[in-house]
Amino acid sequence: MFILLAPFLGYAQSVRNLPEVEKDMIAKGLTDVQKADPTIRVELKYATDDNFMKKKVYQELQRAYLQKETVQKLVAAHQFLKEKHPGYRFLIYDAARPNxxxxxxxxxxxxxxxxxEDKTKYVADPKIGSNHNFGCAVDLTVVDxxxxxxxxxxxxxxxxxxAYPRAEQEMLKKGKLTQKQVDNREILRSAMKKAGFIVNTTEWWHFDSMSKAQARARYGMIR
Incomplete structure (x- = not known):
């Protein structure tokens, strides 16, 4: 009996030791990305002061969580990346985000x-929510x-x-982006699209696993 209970007790102990925000995400059914694929790297920018706010806003959150089906797509995308570009890996900057x-x-x-009137060009209105707030969006790049x-x-x-994918050809013609920079973005995009992610037209780093309407219908907002 002890042998059967030991793994569960170890898991329960590990959950108890987590910050409250992570416990809440697990309770809502979200998955730690690195538990699904330890080769994906994580550096949550809002857990540092290296972000547009210039301050740390994730006081406890250090790990990337997403809804299970979003994690499955991300793991598939990472596999596509590694098959085409051995040695390259994903680096996550943001994942599930409390409202x-x-x-x-x-x-x-x-x-x-x-x-x-311009604020929604940069950040989703919190009254409506971003797909990050439902655990269905990920911000990431590729490392060599x-x-x-x-x-x-x-x-x-x-x-x-x-930063707009939709403006890349214009920026390329104006000499503000190089072909190599656009090609690098395409390395990321092609892997994500192949796994079923939706490209954001104004942020090269942002990808949705489903529409906001679908995310809202399936999941509650992470508070």
């Missing part, structure tokens, strides 16, 4: 002087075999057309 953090991001735009992120032409969370 309370969405409010922090939204309010930060006011501090940055962004006009009210030395762990260095590929040059995508802009950093993560860059605001403006230079």
């Amino acid at each position: 309370s953090v969405q409010y922090h991001l939204w309010n930060r735009l006011d501090e940055m002087g962004i006009a009210k 075999d030395h762990g260095k992120p590929l040059d995508m032409g802009t950093p993560f969370d860059f605001f403006g057309p230079l």
Whole structure:
């Protein structure tokens, strides 16, 4: 009997030791990405001050969580990447995001002087929610075999057309993006699209596993 209970007791102990925000995500059925694929790298930008807010907003969250079916797609995309580009790996910048953090991001735009009517160009209205708030979106890049992120032409969370996939050809013609930078973005996009992710037209790093309407219908918002 003890042998049968030991793994469960070990798992229960590990869950008890997690921060409350992670316990809440697990309770809602979300999955730790690195439990599904340990070769995916994680560096949550909002757990550092290396983000557009210039401050740490994830006080406890350090690991990337997503809905189970989103994780399955991500693992498949990572496999596609590794098959075509051995040595390359995904690096996750953001995954499931509590809606309370969405409010922090939204309010930060006011501090940055962004006009009210333009705010949704940068951050989803927290009253409606982003797919991050349902655990159905992931922000990521690709790193090489030395762990260095590929040059995508802009950093993560860059605001403006230079980050827009839909504007890449225009930026290329104007000399603001190089062909290599566009090719690097396509390495990421092709793997994600092959696994069924939806490309965001204004953020090269953002991918949705389903529409917001589908996410809302299937899952509750992460508070």
